[in-house]
Amino acid sequence: MKGLKVELSVYDWLLLIILSHFDCFIVDSLAISIIPNCVFLVRLRTLDAVVITHSHADAIGGLDDLRDWTNNVQPHIPIYTAMRDLEVMKKTHYYLVDTSVIIPGAAVSELEFKIIHEDQPFVVNDLKITPLPVWHGSNYRSLGFRFGNVCYISDVSDIPEETYPLLKDCDLLIMDALRPDRSSATHFGLPRALEEVRKIKPKRTLFTGMMHLMDHEKVSEELEKIRDTEGLDVQLSYDGLRVPISI
Numbered sequence: 001m002k003g004l005k006v007e008l009s010v011y012d013w014l015l016l017i018i019l020s021h022f023d024c025f026i027v028d029s030l031a032i033s034i035i036p037n038c039v040f041l042v043r044l045r046t047l048d049a050v051v052i053t054h055s056h057a058d059a060i061g062g063l064d065d066l067r068d069w070t071n072n073v074q075p076h077i078p079i080y081t082a083m084r085d086l087e088v089m090k091k092t093h094y095y096l097v098d099t100s101v102i103i104p105g106a107a108v109s110e111l112e113f114k115i116i117h118e119d120q121p122f123v124v125n126d127l128k129i130t131p132l133p134v135w136h137g138s139n140y141r142s143l144g145f146r147f148g149n150v151c152y153i154s155d156v157s158d159i160p161e162e163t164y165p166l167l168k169d170c171d172l173l174i175m176d177a178l179r180p181d182r183s184s185a186t187h188f189g190l191p192r193a194l195e196e197v198r199k200i201k202p203k204r205t206l207f208t209g210m211m212h213l214m215d216h217e218k219v220s221e222e223l224e225k226i227r228d229t230e231g232l233d234v235q236l237s238y239d240g241l242r243v244p245i246s247i
């Protein structure tokens with residue numbers, strides 16, 4: 001992947017809900033995208049991996065939808081996940097984890113589960129991916145991921161001290177910002193997300209995971225003022241946004 005120009009697609013909540021509730025990114029030999037739905041936009045030919053952030057329904061609900069891919073495009077897809085999230089999938093998607101229960105002839109996703117250790121980087125097709133452990137509510141862990149100088153944290157309510165060093169020298173930060181006014185128990189709101197941007201100091205930040213209360217035009221104007229006064233390059237992401245990156 002070194003030196004190869006790749007493209008990052010960042011989508012917001014609405015597209016995520018309509019198209020399959022995946023909250024992860026896919027690594028391909030030609031492109032990196034946040035959700036599998038990008039296949040329609042960047043014409044991926046193979047999915048090298050799906051990397052799971054956590055096991056809430058909106059983060060793993062799309063596992064079933066991969067069946068059309070494994071039935072028609074490639075025989076199987078590696079799914080990188082923390083053990084705790086695989087334990088959840090053994091209940092929610094037991095037929096994908098233990099394929100012996102599948103009725104012969106039934107069409108389900110063909111997945112190969114691979115375990116992520118949150119303190120260890122892993123490699124997918126020469127791309128090193130470093131887990132970024134964060135809190136997503138009290139006592140609930142979610143993983144962000146760093147690849148090259150891109151850091152992706154989609155579901156976060158607090159960042160543990162030990163994760164900050166992994167965020168150093170970040171060129172592009174993609175960061176959770178659910179509400180415009182305040183944080184919730186499980187997600188950063190915009191004020192807290194901005195506080196974190198000031199602390200992490202990435203070159204550029206795209207916010208993601210916004211709910212309907214986030215008025216795109218109004219908030220974008222506010223962020224522009226922050227860009228002018230503080231020099232923070234912060235922006236709301238939107239459906240179809242593509243960001244070329246080099247890894």
Ligand SMILES: [Zn+2]
Nearest residue numbers: 054056136155
């Ligand atoms: Zn969640």
